[in-house]
Amino acid sequence: MVRFSLLRDLEKGERKVAVDMEMNVLIVDDYKTMLRIIKNLLAQLGFRNVDEATDGTMALELMRNKKYGLVISDWNMEPMTGLELLKQVRAATDQNAKVPFIMITAESKTENVIAAKQAGVNNYIVKPFNAETLKQKISAVLGAF
């Protein structure tokens, strides 16, 4: 399934830069449905090593022990929101301080986008989204596809 997507892109000459598909990706969302959707879409794009967290606190715990190449997080979670997670990640001095961070959220107000950008987000996807949008934003962040 994965190889088909990549093969199509390669055949069209659309893939410009190789992405390390073995990189660790962390997805954070308190809705199991959304975690499953994102994980499946990432699998279709070729990402094999995907970890899941259901809130910011759990995400930080995972990030303490592993280096991630990409974090995709929801905003509205308890007890720690995605914005707070982003702030803590950027404030840290560890191996994940500069990890590419994409916010996927239903918060679609201008002030939210600005707050996320000021906190250091690399890209912002508003829900509901499709696979193509996810692919485009990951590509923009990782410089691939």
Place this chain on the structure above:
Amino acid sequence: MADMQKQGSQGYKRDQVIQIINSVIDRVHEVDQENLQRQLHDLKKIIEGMREELRTTRPLDIHSKHIPVASDELDAVVAATEEATGTIMDSCETIQSLFDSMDQATAASVEAEVTKIFEACSFQDITGQRITKVIGALKAIDDKVSVILKLVGTEFPGVGGAAGAKAAESEDESGDTEGDSDGRTGDAALLNGPQLPDQGISQEEIDRLLAEFD
């Protein structure tokens, strides 16, 4: 609201009002002023009718029955859609596991359709968040109704009740008795999504906004 409480504690009680009205009616009868007597009788009927209407509308049901039922029903909607979405995605993953048994062209076509199904399943996340907001609004209505019941119950025994009084006392202690603001500040005030159509901005507008930072 504070004025109403003050008036309630310093003004006349219901029985006193009725006693005064009856007393006036008696005197009016003695002086034979028929018109005034009729108006006072009408006034008494209005007050008694109002009491009866308040009692028959069973306002305590809002707190004890209607709000909890509505919240439970909405919780059930979230649970049911989550379960159904899980079943749909299970089927999608089963289909995906069969890709290797398909020729490449067929697998690619099926993959595209399965992707659309996964994308569509995100409705469960969005509707779940919207329903959570509705449940929060119901809770706020419940709190406000309880405060009103406490005040009404003071003047019309049997209409309000202990539950309303308890909620009202709780709100009195927090000092939150009026106003639309939920008191959130800072980052917490940013959590308002999902926005209704034309309340938020589109993905394209978000992209343009982010580009302005570069």
